[in-house]
Amino acid sequence: MEVIPIKLTVLGCWAPYPRVSGACSGYLLQEAGRNLLIEAGNGILARLLQHIDLEELDAVILSHLHPDHIMDIYSLRHAIEAANREGRMQRRIPLYLPTGPAEDFDRIKGFNKAFVVQIIEDLPEPGTAEIAGFKVVFVPGKHNLPVFSMSIEGKKKLVYSGDTAYNPELIHLAQGADLFLCEASGQDKDADYLKENHLTARQAGQLAQRAGAKTLMITHFYPEYSLSELQQQAEAGFGQAVEVAREGATIQL
Numbered sequence: 001m002e003v004i005p006i007k008l009t010v011l012g013c014w015a016p017y018p019r020v021s022g023a024c025s026g027y028l029l030q031e032a033g034r035n036l037l038i039e040a041g042n043g044i045l046a047r048l049l050q051h052i053d054l055e056e057l058d059a060v061i062l063s064h065l066h067p068d069h070i071m072d073i074y075s076l077r078h079a080i081e082a083a084n085r086e087g088r089m090q091r092r093i094p095l096y097l098p099t100g101p102a103e104d105f106d107r108i109k110g111f112n113k114a115f116v117v118q119i120i121e122d123l124p125e126p127g128t129a130e131i132a133g134f135k136v137v138f139v140p141g142k143h144n145l146p147v148f149s150m151s152i153e154g155k156k157k158l159v160y161s162g163d164t165a166y167n168p169e170l171i172h173l174a175q176g177a178d179l180f181l182c183e184a185s186g187q188d189k190d191a192d193y194l195k196e197n198h199l200t201a202r203q204a205g206q207l208a209q210r211a212g213a214k215t216l217m218i219t220h221f222y223p224e225y226s227l228s229e230l231q232q233q234a235e236a237g238f239g240q241a242v243e244v245a246r247e248g249a250t251i252q253l
């Protein structure tokens with residue numbers, strides 16, 4: 001029997017709105033029957049259910065509370081509540097998220113029939129948690145609201161940038177990552193406009209190169225941009241071939 005140590009499936013990759021028939025941020029990480037959802041952007045729940053049954057979901061992490069990363073948490077909440085009410089599930093799902101902005105956090109915190117809310121800033125062992133059997137380390141990113149980049153380790157190491165501007169801490173976090181999943185929100189021409197909040201594709205490549213990541217997958221694309229152009233710029237920064245996230249794409253590590 002084929003052993004699949006760890007597998008990432010892209011559920012959505014667009015920001016801040018999707019392409020036709022697309023979805024915003026969402027990634028399913030699977031290892032040995034455990035299922036971790038990272039981000040819940042608009043359109044990802046229907047895609048998640050193409051890969052697993054709701055009852056198989058172990059935990060959810062939201063890097064930050066921008067709409068393109070959280071919209072489907074509102075539907076997921078109803079799906080989990082209904083499953084519990086109807087006896088298909090007998091548990092709530094751990095949900096890890098930052099606390100700001102307060103308005104969004106307070107609303108999601110109220111979904112406590114569906115989720116066991118875990119505040120990333122208040123973890124008992126600061127910045128570290130075991131989530132769905134993975135060892136997760138959170139590092140604050142640079143964005144216009146609180147965000148966490150994260151490394152997720154099972155048998156292999158995945159590092160996910162979340163939304164962030166250039167951050168030396170992220171290079172440190174991504175050291176030797178088997179897979180670095182990194183936002184690439186803009187082209188070279190956007191570097192100045194994005195510099196406080198996001199990375200260009202080339203910067204994603206440079207971060208991956210400095211971190212010595214084995215594989216770079218870029219994601220979080222502006223829907224109007226050519227993906228091959230973003231890929232070229234990321235490859236110029238990385239110095240080797242780069243994977244491009246699309247709905248349904250999988251990487252096995």
Ligand SMILES: [Zn+2]
Nearest residue numbers: 015066068163
């Ligand atoms: Zn975003």
Ligand SMILES: [Zn+2]
Nearest residue numbers: 064066143163
């Ligand atoms: Zn954002």
